[in-house]
Amino acid sequence: MDTIIRDIQNELTETKEFPKFAAGSTVTIHYKIKEGNKERTQLFQGVVLQRKGTGATETFTVRKISSNVGVERIIPISSPFIEKIEVNKTGDVRRARIFYFRERRGKAARIREKRSFAK
């Protein structure tokens, strides 16, 4: 039965190729916004707190601090509004869901960058 659901998701939602990112990554999302009949792109840069779900219903949460207020956005990964996702940094975190990050402010709210030694 799960294969039927997967087949339908593959058929009905177009999957875009995004670079690999996980909790702890710093990403910039290019998000299309419709105002009246004009369309423009908005950028949202922040730290990924979690990725949740599978297939067409997968979402990810991005958190940033905007004028001293924490802002979080939950974005469906198959949303047609996403134009592009840029991965700015890959964080070195131990957890798949870094909710502890919400309590961190200032200098404490830093995530070590994952070093990759691949050539």
Add this chain to the structure above:
Amino acid sequence: MPGLIGKKIGMTSIYSVEGKATPCTIIEAGPCVVTQVKSEEKDGYNAVQLAYGEKSDKNTPKALQGHFKKAKTTPKQKVAEFDGFDDANLGDVFSADLFAEGEFVDVQGTSKGKGFQGVVKRHGFGGVGQSTHGQHNRLRAPGSIGAASYPARVFKGMRMAGQTGNAKVTQPNLQVVKVLADKNLILVKGSIPGAKGSFVKILK
């Protein structure tokens, strides 16, 4: 109402052209075979009996085997009656293309069983709402169920604890979002009663 027997596959969401996500339930609708045609003269009412789902000969009683043989078909898991099919003949096959995209259907199934539940879960009672001031063990109790010497009985239909779920539930007016006729699948907007893999009746 004409309709089909189907099986709940599961849920997903699909995105419209405007980018709106719609939660959808996938239902395998048919193919259903007509195994009996009931008529006014013979049975007192008009209806069509449809059968759905493959089943082995070994697990089918001889009497039912004969019933399916009459319609020149293999034994089926589920049979149900529908009205509103005009001029259907024994052995006819109906499949998901009975439904059109955009039309509204009712889906009937058996809801998930929740066992014997108290009034808070079963009827949405508020409970006490206070854990101190002498509540001890009355937090989820129903409270009074009536007056005293008059009427000296509990009224019929008083909402109390009991078996919850596992009952026939009809979810009306669900929009058919997509029909995949080649796979016999339809997608309806929203949720439908029952667990994954359970049989449902889809009524037009």
